[in-house]
Amino acid sequence: MARIEKVNDITSGIGPVHEPQPLQARDGAAISMHGLTKRFGGMTAVDHIDLEIKKGELFGLLGANGAGKSTIIKMLTTMLKPTAGEARVWGHDVAKERNEVRSSIGVVFQDPAVDSMLTGRENLDFHGRMYGMDGPLRQKRINEVLELVDLTEKADIKMKDYSGGMQRRLEIARGLMHYPHVLFLDEPTLGLDAQTRRYIWQYIRNMNKEKGVTIILTTHYMEEADALCDHVAIIDRGKIVALDTPSNLKDMIGSDTVSLEVQSGAEALMLCLRSFPWIKSTVAANGILELMVDHAQSRIPEIMQEANKCGATITSVGLHKPTLEDVFLKYTGRKIRETGGAASLMGAMMMHRRRG
Amino acid sequence: MKQDLYAIYSIWLREMLRFFRLKSRLFGSIASPFFFLAFLGIGFGNGASMPGIPSGVGYVSFLTPGIIGMTLLFSATFAGLSVLWDREFGFLKEIMVAPVSRIAIVLGRTAGGLTTGILQAVIILVSGILLGMTMPSLAGFLLSLVFMILIAATFIGLGLAFASKMEDMSGFSLIMNFLIFPLFFLSGALFPLDRFPAAIKALAYFNPLTYGVDGLRYSLIGTSALSPVADFGILGVSCVAMLFLGAYLFETTEVR
Numbered sequence: 001m002a003r004i005e006k007v008n009d010i011t012s013g014i015g016p017v018h019e020p021q022p023l024q025a026r027d028g029a030a031i032s033m034h035g036l037t038k039r040f041g042g043m044t045a046v047d048h049i050d051l052e053i054k055k056g057e058l059f060g061l062l063g064a065n066g067a068g069k070s071t072i073i074k075m076l077t078t079m080l081k082p083t084a085g086e087a088r089v090w091g092h093d094v095a096k097e098r099n100e101v102r103s104s105i106g107v108v109f110q111d112p113a114v115d116s117m118l119t120g121r122e123n124l125d126f127h128g129r130m131y132g133m134d135g136p137l138r139q140k141r142i143n144e145v146l147e148l149v150d151l152t153e154k155a156d157i158k159m160k161d162y163s164g165g166m167q168r169r170l171e172i173a174r175g176l177m178h179y180p181h182v183l184f185l186d187e188p189t190l191g192l193d194a195q196t197r198r199y200i201w202q203y204i205r206n207m208n209k210e211k212g213v214t215i216i217l218t219t220h221y222m223e224e225a226d227a228l229c230d231h232v233a234i235i236d237r238g239k240i241v242a243l244d245t246p247s248n249l250k251d252m253i254g255s256d257t258v259s260l261e262v263q264s265g266a267e268a269l270m271l272c273l274r275s276f277p278w279i280k281s282t283v284a285a286n287g288i289l290e291l292m293v294d295h296a297q298s299r300i301p302e303i304m305q306e307a308n309k310c311g312a313t314i315t316s317v318g319l320h321k322p323t324l325e326d327v328f329l330k331y332t333g334r335k336i337r338e339t340g341g342a343a344s345l346m347g348a349m350m351m352h353r354r355r356g
Numbered sequence: 357m358k359q360d361l362y363a364i365y366s367i368w369l370r371e372m373l374r375f376f377r378l379k380s381r382l383f384g385s386i387a388s389p390f391f392f393l394a395f396l397g398i399g400f401g402n403g404a405s406m407p408g409i410p411s412g413v414g415y416v417s418f419l420t421p422g423i424i425g426m427t428l429l430f431s432a433t434f435a436g437l438s439v440l441w442d443r444e445f446g447f448l449k450e451i452m453v454a455p456v457s458r459i460a461i462v463l464g465r466t467a468g469g470l471t472t473g474i475l476q477a478v479i480i481l482v483s484g485i486l487l488g489m490t491m492p493s494l495a496g497f498l499l500s501l502v503f504m505i506l507i508a509a510t511f512i513g514l515g516l517a518f519a520s521k522m523e524d525m526s527g528f529s530l531i532m533n534f535l536i537f538p539l540f541f542l543s544g545a546l547f548p549l550d551r552f553p554a555a556i557k558a559l560a561y562f563n564p565l566t567y568g569v570d571g572l573r574y575s576l577i578g579t580s581a582l583s584p585v586a587d588f589g590i591l592g593v594s595c596v597a598m599l600f601l602g603a604y605l606f607e608t609t610e611v612r
Contacts, residue, residue, distance in 0.1 A: 077453055079611040102455035113446040117374050129366035130454035132359035174450075 367464025435469025436515015
């Protein structure tokens with residue numbers, strides 16, 4: 001294929017995203033699901049989901065692998081037919097108005113969906129034609145989105161020579177190329193290094209906040225849902241078990257936990273601390289004293305002073321704030337995945353003890 | 357409509373880029389029909405007469421249309437089955453999520469398979485001529501193109517039908533060994549159908565490739581076992597039927 005000439009008027013980022021829409025499409029939800037169900041043989045992957053997602057939202061579906069997130073996305077993107085129930089995307093029924101749904105959405109699938117024998121630009125070119133763009137428009141958009149994900153330099157390399165992160169960025173660029181109303185991102189940062197993940201988070205945030213694209217993403221990374229999403233639905237075994245903003249979900253878990261490793265005088269310290277009304281509860285086990293406290297970071301100095309007064313020797317102090325991981329554990333009774341670091345491991349251990 | 361035309365072109369263009377970029381595939385797919393043609397043609401010799409071949413027709417002349425049929429059978433079935441590769445490597449999702457009619461997707465693939473198949477068939481035809489096949493007339497060559505298109509479209513439809521119903525590539529060798537090779541051997545491509553016992557010969561009449569090879573022989577060397585009109589009619593019907601079947605099954609396919 002002829003190398004596509006670079007056009008001069010590269011607009012910075014993406015221009016006005018939405019072309020004028022008919023009125024009924026502007027009103028109402030971006031996505032609505034009623035009793036949405038998918039069975040594979042005897043296995044129910046998605047079980048009567050009722051959910052509404054507003055226009056302009058950045059919405060997260062959080063769940064472990066196999067919870068049913070991808071199956072929901074595949075039904076919403078017309079790749080799978082619902083077994084029962086219905087769903088509408090941008091006002092169109094996913095089972096009956098598939099072409100209208102397809103015209104309204106952009107999708108970045110969990111597994112790679114590029115032709116690795118073609119270059120990045122050729123993949124975008126293919127995409128542009130499939131969405132009915134003529135030559136000049138296609139070139140303009142290709143250059144726009146390449147710029148957006150910093151791949152202009154690598155555009156003419158075959159995609160089999162792309163790194164995982166570059167490939168992911170190209171797929172996100174492709175998902176945006178036809179200015180969709182709704183963008184689906186199925187595990188957008190799965191398997192990427194921390195730096196690339198942050199970049200991609202930034203793109204996603206910009207798309208949503210500056211361009212007003214409604215974004216639905218699935219993830220099993222707690223911190224990803226926490227960092228990005230306006231609302232989060234926790235999916236477990238095909239059902240929604242919790243739905244709210246990340247901060248509300250975390251508030252439901254309750255107070256922060258201060259854990260004190262006490263070398264001596266633990267008994268005395270416990271008695272002394274009883275006088276503070278803001279300590280909600282204390283638990284002592286294996287030389288570690290756990291205190292449930294609101295706004296714990298500003299209370300630690302007082303606790304340390306009190307320990308000095310009581311003559312207790314504290315060798316270390318730990319502070320744990322509730323995370324979505326704790327929320328997930330509370331609602332599903334399971335941890336979502338291998339833990340990401342010492343902090344969440346500590347949190348999990350504490351949760352375990354608290355529950356026990 | 358305009359969008360569908362873009363889509364057909366886009367899918368065709370991709371097939372072309374892939375075809376010419378994957379040199380190993382290009383040579384790999386042309387190698388086995390070429391070896392059949394060269395070794396059988398040289399081995400049996402062009403002068404030797406075989407019972408059932410009209411006198412005055414050399415074996416290479418007789419064989420070349422058969423090997424063209426073989427080339428088309430293999431390349432077209434592969435083109436149809438290439439949906440499986442796209443499923444395996446994920447690209448099928450990118451195609452299926454696009455707002456274009458499913459029939460446009462099928463037509464794009466068919467156009468791609470036709471182009472690559474006929475390109476290979478013409479290479480085999482030229483090889484046959486170099487190996488001693490009598491030169492076909494221009495009209496004969498043009499008519500043979502019609503039969504080539506019908507053969508290729510028939511088996512692209514067949515490949516699509518299988519690919520739409522298969523979830524992965526595990527059934528691939530089964531299809532090769534129990535469908536494609538029998539279709540090839542049962543088409544009269546290598547020797548006249550009269551050499552078969554009556555029961556097997558009857559079976560050959562259910563094989564679309566039999567009519568394709570016979571039609572190619574009529575076009576290219578002016579001799580055929582059946583009426584060329586019958587060849588054209590039966591092959592045309594099977595072509596339309598297979599394409600519809602392939603398109604229908606593809607339409608209902610789900611992408612997990």
